[in-house]
Amino acid sequence: MSTRDRTAIPPRRRRPRGSRAERFAPLVLLAPAVLIIVGPRLWPLVLGINFSFTGDGDRDGTAVGFDNYLTLLGDPLFLTALRNVGLLVLLLPVAVAIPGLLATFLHLKVPGHRVYRGVYFFPAVLSPVIVGAIFTLLLAFDGPLNTVLGGLGIGPVDWLGDPDVAIFAIVGVHVWATFGMALVVFLAGFATLDPSLLDAAEVDGATLPQTIRHVIVPGLTRTIQFVFVTTLIGMLTSMFGLVYVMTSGGPEGSTYLPEYYVWIQQGQMNQPALASAASTALFLIMLVVGLAQIAVLRRTGGED
Incomplete structure (x- = not known):
């Protein structure tokens, strides 16, 4: 091609970098999600917090400042609910370790692992009301469990009538009914774990506890963090059905949890502002405990 022909071809126009459309494209794509979060989620939360001061x-409708929160601190039932929240936090590692260990065995393909996947997940699809009704019969003072214990020479236990035992029974039922979801999350986390690390641990002669501690836990740090937070949220916000069906907050108010307390104040006592204050307190508890758990797990996992 001659020099004259080259000069006859008009030069291509360069597309301007960072055009206005390109800069606003991410905002347009994020707008629906932001509206969904701000509209149905954050806005009612703000209204609830504001309502708690009336x-x-x-x-x-009259502004009362922190009177509702002072009332909560003087209510023995709410203090019992807070005590039970502390108990749930202490039991949380057990609730996370159970699906974590089961997922480890399933990932290692123990005999019958395909069947176990379906069996372990099945309780997660049951309604809490159905689960509560079933275990109310099983844990009755004259129920099947105490009949079995009596056959073993162990005295009957008042699982749902003893104030020192009832909350543990409800937490145990909740863990049984919900650990299937955490199991699925752990199995998804195992899919991202480098198989060569497990092979290297096996070649080096590492025992199963050593493999879990030095290979699996560091490799699944993010997954463990997610399961910890979601399990805590589930314990604090998804046990209403079990408490309502199995104990109705009894005996002696020993199984009260914040969400059940909120329902009592709103639905039976007709005190929506006090219920809003209790809901706000529950939100702050979940936020503080969740952030603290993430910080501890990051430090344990050796993250920056």
Whole structure:
């Protein structure tokens, strides 16, 4: 091609970098998700927090400052609910370790692992009301469990009537009914784990506890963090059905949890402002405990 022909071809126009459309494209794509979060989620939360500073009854709609929160701190039932939250936090590692260990065995393909996957997940599809009704019969003082214990020479246990035992029974039922979801999450986490690390641990003669501690736990740090937080949220916000069906907050209010307390104040006592204050307290508890768990797990996992 001659020089004259080359000069006859008009030069290509360069596309301007960072055009306005390109800069706003991510915002347009994020807009629906942001609206969904801000609209149905954050806005009602803000309204609930604002409502918690108003009064009930004769003072309905009147600003009362922190009176509702002071009332909560003086209510023995709410203090019992807070104590039970502390108990749930202490039992949380057990609730996470159970699906974690089972997922480890399934990943190692123990005999019958395909069947176990379906069996372990099945309780997660049951309604809490159905689960509560079933275990109310099983854990009754004259129920099948105590009949078996009696055959073993162990005295009957008042699982749902003893204030010192009932909350542990409900937590145990909740863990049984929900660990299938955490199991699926752990199995998904194992799919991202480098198989060569497990092979190297086997070649080096590492025992199963050593493999779990030095290979699996560091490799699944993110997954463990996610399961810890979601399990805690489930314990604090998804046990209402079990408490309502199995004990109705009893005996002696020993199985009260914040969400059940909120329902009592709103649905039976007709104190929506006090219920809003309890809901706000529950939100703050979940936020603080969740952030603390993430910080501890990051430090344990050796993350920056």
